[in-house]
Amino acid sequence: MEPLKKIVSKTVVMASTNIDTDQIIPARFLTVTTRTGLGKALFADLRYAPDGTPNMNFVLNRPEAAGSTILVAGHNFGCGSSREHAPWALVDHGLRAVVSTAIADIFTNNALKNGLLPVIVDSVTHRWLIEHPDAEVTIDLQSTLLTLPDGRSIRFPIEPFARHCLLNGIDELGYLLGKLAQIEQYESARGWREHA
Amino acid sequence: MSARTLFDKVWASHEVVPESADAPAVLYVDLHLIHEVTSPQAFAVLRASGLKVRRVDRTLATMDHSTPTRTAQIFGDVPIALDDAAKQVRQLEDNTRAFGVELFGLRDPRRGIVHVIGPEQGYTRPGMTIVCGDSHTSTHGAFGSLAFGIGSTEVGHVLATQCLLQRKPKAFAVNVSGRLPAGVTAKDMILAIIGKIGVSGGTGHVLEYRGSGIEALSMEERMTVCNMSIEAGARAGMIAPDEVTFAYLAERPRMPTGRPWDEALAGWRALASEPGAVFDRSVDFDATRLEPMITYGTNPGMVLPIGASIPASGGDPVTERALAYMGLRGGESLLGKRIDVVFIGSCTNGRLEDLEAAARVLKGRRVAAGVQMLVVPGSQQIKREAEQSGIADVFKEAGADWRESGCSMCLGMNGDTVASGAYAVSTSNRNFEGRQGVGARTLLASPYTAAACAVTGRISDPRELL
Numbered sequence: 001m002e003p004l005k006k007i008v009s010k011t012v013v014m015a016s017t018n019i020d021t022d023q024i025i026p027a028r029f030l031t032v033t034t035r036t037g038l039g040k041a042l043f044a045d046l047r048y049a050p051d052g053t054p055n056m057n058f059v060l061n062r063p064e065a066a067g068s069t070i071l072v073a074g075h076n077f078g079c080g081s082s083r084e085h086a087p088w089a090l091v092d093h094g095l096r097a098v099v100s101t102a103i104a105d106i107f108t109n110n111a112l113k114n115g116l117l118p119v120i121v122d123s124v125t126h127r128w129l130i131e132h133p134d135a136e137v138t139i140d141l142q143s144t145l146l147t148l149p150d151g152r153s154i155r156f157p158i159e160p161f162a163r164h165c166l167l168n169g170i171d172e173l174g175y176l177l178g179k180l181a182q183i184e185q186y187e188s189a190r191g192w193r194e195h196a
Numbered sequence: 197m198s199a200r201t202l203f204d205k206v207w208a209s210h211e212v213v214p215e216s217a218d219a220p221a222v223l224y225v226d227l228h229l230i231h232e233v234t235s236p237q238a239f240a241v242l243r244a245s246g247l248k249v250r251r252v253d254r255t256l257a258t259m260d261h262s263t264p265t266r267t268a269q270i271f272g273d274v275p276i277a278l279d280d281a282a283k284q285v286r287q288l289e290d291n292t293r294a295f296g297v298e299l300f301g302l303r304d305p306r307r308g309i310v311h312v313i314g315p316e317q318g319y320t321r322p323g324m325t326i327v328c329g330d331s332h333t334s335t336h337g338a339f340g341s342l343a344f345g346i347g348s349t350e351v352g353h354v355l356a357t358q359c360l361l362q363r364k365p366k367a368f369a370v371n372v373s374g375r376l377p378a379g380v381t382a383k384d385m386i387l388a389i390i391g392k393i394g395v396s397g398g399t400g401h402v403l404e405y406r407g408s409g410i411e412a413l414s415m416e417e418r419m420t421v422c423n424m425s426i427e428a429g430a431r432a433g434m435i436a437p438d439e440v441t442f443a444y445l446a447e448r449p450r451m452p453t454g455r456p457w458d459e460a461l462a463g464w465r466a467l468a469s470e471p472g473a474v475f476d477r478s479v480d481f482d483a484t485r486l487e488p489m490i491t492y493g494t495n496p497g498m499v500l501p502i503g504a505s506i507p508a509s510g511g512d513p514v515t516e517r518a519l520a521y522m523g524l525r526g527g528e529s530l531l532g533k534r535i536d537v538v539f540i541g542s543c544t545n546g547r548l549e550d551l552e553a554a555a556r557v558l559k560g561r562r563v564a565a566g567v568q569m570l571v572v573p574g575s576q577q578i579k580r581e582a583e584q585s586g587i588a589d590v591f592k593e594a595g596a597d598w599r600e601s602g603c604s605m606c607l608g609m610n611g612d613t614v615a616s617g618a619y620a621v622s623t624s625n626r627n628f629e630g631r632q633g634v635g636a637r638t639l640l641a642s643p644y645t646a647a648a649c650a651v652t653g654r655i656s657d658p659r660e661l662l
Contacts, residue, residue, distance in 0.1 A: 017514050018395055018495050022628040027607040031262055031280030033236035033287050035348070045630045050616075074514070076396035079429060079495075080628060082331040083234065084347035102396050105365075105431050106331060110347035159363060161219045172349075173241070176357045179213060179222050183359055186212040186224055 003169035004115050006140045007096050009069040012059055013133040019073055020080035021107065025089045038085055039092030060093070064134055069096040072129045076100075078107025087111045097139050099146070101126045112162040113172065119146060119156045141167055199470035201367050202436050203402045206342040206467070210325045212359055220361040226324040226341075227254055228354045229310045230297070232288040233261040233609070234329030238352035239291040249295040251358045256319055257292045258300040259285055260309045262609045265572050265599035270302055277611050295355075308575025308601040311335035311543040315419065316575055318448030322437040322464040327354060332543045332625065333432075334425040338418035339445075340437035340467050342402070345426065365431045366476035368401035372409030374484035379659035381553065382417035383545055383623065383642035385409070385481075386424045387489040387499045393479060395497040398430030401477065404469065405435050409483035415444040416549040423544045424625050427496040436468035488658055491627045491640040492530060493518035498627075502645065502657050505529050521629055522637050523617070530639070530655045537620035538569040538650040539632070540596075540643055542606040545623035546574030550643045551582050554623075555590040557647035557661050562594050564653030569596035570612065572604040596650070608633045621649040 029041035047058050054061045071090070077100045078086060087110045090098070097117040108118045119139060121129070128148065129135065138147040141163060145153040165172055200208075207223075215221035228251075230238075235257070242249070249255055262281035268274040276282035285302060292299040300307040306317055311332050314320040326336045326343035329351045336343035346360065353360055370389060376382075390397075403425050410418065418435050425433030442461060445451055452460055487501040498518060500506065508526035509515035519526060524533075540546070540554045551573060563569045571591045573579040579601055582588045591598050605612040606624035608631070614620040616635025623646050627638035641649070644658035651661060 015513075016517070020495065020626075020628045022607075022626065022631050026630050026634070027261075027609045030233050030609060031278060031284055033284060034240070035237045045634055050634070076399070076429065079395055080331065080426075080626060082329055082333075082345035082347055084237070084329075084349060087347075102399060104396070104429060105399055106345050106347065106426075109350065113347065113349040159220065160217065161361065164218075172361055173245075173353055173356060176222065176353055176359055176361065179359070180357065182222070183212050183224070183357060190209075 001115055001169045001171060004096065004117065004166045005142055006138065007069055007117065008136070008138045010134045011070045011072045011099070011129060011137055012065045012068045013072045013130055014059055015074050015130045017074035018076045018079055021078060021083050021086045022080055024078065024086040025083065030083060030085055035084070035088045037092065038089040039094070042089040042093045069094055070137055070139065071095050071098045073098055073100045076102045076104060078104040080104070082106045082110070084110045084114070087114045087116045091116050099126070099129060112159070112166065115166065117141065117166070121146060121154055121156060125154050199472040199474070201469040201473045201475065202340060202404055202434055202467055203342060203367050204473070206323055206325065207364055209323070210342070215363060220363045222359050223362045224325060225254070225327050225354050225358055225360060227256070227314070227319055227326045229314055229326065229328035229333070230255065230257045230351065231261055231310050231328070231330065232259045232284040234348045235291065235351055236284065236287050237348045238355055239295065241352040242295070242355055247356045249297055249355045252296045252298070254358060255297045255355070256314070257288060257297050258307055258310050258313055259288055259302060260601070261603045261607070263302065263602045264610055265602050265604045265612055267600055270600050281610055305576050308577065309543045309546060309603055311423065312546060312574035312578070315339065315415070316448070316577055318445070318450035321445065322441060323467050327360065331426040332423050334430070335419050335423040335543055337422040337425065337432050337434040338415060339441055340434060340464065342432055342434065344432040366401045368398060368403045368430065369475040369478035370403050370405045370481070371407045371478060372405060372481045372483050373407050374409050374482055375412050376409070376483050376486060379644055379662050380486050380488055381642040381644060382413055382420040384486055384489040385483060386421045387491070387496065387640065388486055389481060390424060390428045390496050391489070391499040393428050395427060395495045396429040398425065398428035401430050403428070403430045403433040404475070405433060406469070409481065410435055411438060414549060415440060416547045419547065420544055424496065427625060437464045488642060488645050490530060490645060490655065491638070492522065492524055494521055494627055494629050496625065496627060496640060499640070502655070503529065503531060531657065533619070533655045534653060535621050535649050535655060536567060536618035537614050538567060538646050539572070539605040539620055539622040539624060540570070540646055541572030541574065541604055542624035543574065543603070544625040545643050546572060546578070548578050548581055550623065551578065551587050553643040554647040555587040557644055557651065557658060558594040558596070559590050561651045563596055563650045567650055567653050569594070569650045570599065570605055571596050572599045573601045575601045605632055607631060614638070621646045621655070
């Protein structure tokens with residue numbers, strides 16, 4: 001995975017609360033066996049008319065959205081299914097961060113493993129971002145600061161190990177494989193008991 | 197040591213490496229369930245890295261999400277209609293063969309929805325950690341296991357190491373007192389709970405459902421409750437195992453007998469939260485006051501008692517958008533609205549007791565003209581049991597479509613979809629926009645309510661037909 005240190009971009013705003021994984025990528029696009037090329041299915045039911053032509057009222061289809069890598073979304077983004085296809089589709093589309101007041105647990109885990117940064121901000125900052133689409137924002141993972149165009153910086157929480165992996169482009173599987181001796185020790189100490 | 201919760205105990209006994217400020221815990225997984233949709237990319241990682249499935253004895257595969265429900269497509273010569281779905285099914289067959297993983301294949305009599313077959317076939321046990329690349333893995337928490345959904349990258353982690361990197365969530369007590377009134381089900385209970393705490397109310401928490409209202413539930417009802425924990429945003433839902441749990445388990449395949457059973461039982465009895473155990477949050481419910489619940493919007497928290505009026509949007513754009521999608525207005529009642537489709541099934545309400553409840557309403561009645569009713573058992577075993585007991589005949593005689601098991605119309609991946617603009621009363625778990633098909637309008641409800649709506653062709657209070 002490519003290291004992720006700093007994101008500087010205009011924002012795209014989807015203010016709706018509870019944007020669920022079925023909206024991010026509808027289930028009919030999950031019949032794939034690879035993780036690539038899902039960007040075209042991102043927000044498919046919102047982005048395209050039934051005949052497949054782009055819906056130009058949808059925010060990601062507006063010309064100003066081109067090249068934006070930061071999505072500002074309403075409260076509880078990514079709720080619903082565990083489908084990792086959701087962050088795969090967002091990343092394939094070119095997005096690198098989602099900013100909200102709350103992001104669902106499984107989506108957060110999945111996003112962190114794919115170089116998509118979940119950024120939680122307070123409601124005042126969030127409201128400002130919602131009201132100022134296309135704002136130029138800097139998200140610095142090293143300092144864990146989100147900086148608004150007027151220079152105000154807001155610290156955001158991120159799980160320290162995930163941050164370390166993102167900053168250095170480390171795959172978590174390698175870390176887990178490094179624990180195999182302890183895993184074997186655990187198994188032999190516990191024996192075959194199927195209960196606590 | 198301070199009093200511990202059920203969740204504390206299961207978590208602590210699975211820590212291979214405890215969490216620190218710098219790193220999450222390495223958490224051991226006792227049972228890894230896999231299916232055709234979220235596993236192909238994980239097997240690809242194993243292949244690319246030259247890794248094996250570390251513990252095939254703790255891994256079980258089934259196929260459910262993209263599988264057909266038409267008998268001729270499973271047992272006859274009719275091919276699976278969707279090419280991509282057929283490819284996914286073949287890939288799971290290839291992957292499980294290549295890596296030596298047990299698979300309940302397309303024609304296996306034990307096949308079914310992953311969260312139905314785990315408990316049914318005796319794989320799910322109290323005190324376990326159970327994961328699956330599916331958010332409704334929370335279902336297994338009904339047995340006092342810690343069970344949660346993971347993404348495909350994590351599926352790869354578990355296949356390769358039998359472990360996950362996890363931060364410990366917080367504990368949230370959901371206290372339910374009293375027995376449910378007649379005609380009101382566990383589905384109504386969990387919909388009411390989600391309505392109260394909200395679709396993100398459980399984020400970062402593991403719920404423990406407790407109290408006399410939970411103890412009075414059967415295992416199947418408890419699974420319905422735990423299943424929808426994720427719809428409140430929770431990481432998992434758990435219920436302490438008790439005599440109801442042990443009686444269910446004693447009848448399952450693969451269970452130990454004699455002394456090993458007694459030893460297991462002693463361990464399971466010690467799992468319950470201790471008196472005085474502290475939860476980070478709690479909420480109280482009175483089951484005796486609950487009514488049949490139905491959703492009116494586009495998430496499971498937009499729910500009301502079936503006779504109540506839809507709340508006015510009050511200018512809230514999210515509510516306005518949801519009501520516009522649903523073709524409904526604030527202030528009106530849902531009762532009497534015409535419906536087009538009824539779906540009985542899913543990991544939420546596709547077990548035998550759910551089918552029995554629907555059949556109780558349908559017996560001697562017909563599905564209303566113009567309504568399509570699909571009944572999809574949660575597993576092939578449930579299908580056989582329903583056929584032996586005569587319930588399947590009740591559905592068929594009423595004019596419902598009786599199918600093979602699978603996820604089916606819950607998410608419409610296999611082609612079982614609801615038409616755009618059509619109203620579906622569904623016993624499944626999500627009423628998101630487009631969930632059951634592009635433009636489909638889903639109203640979540642209990643098997644009683646769904647069956648009542650099928651008979652009248654309108655949104656109906658099931659208590660009038662019971």
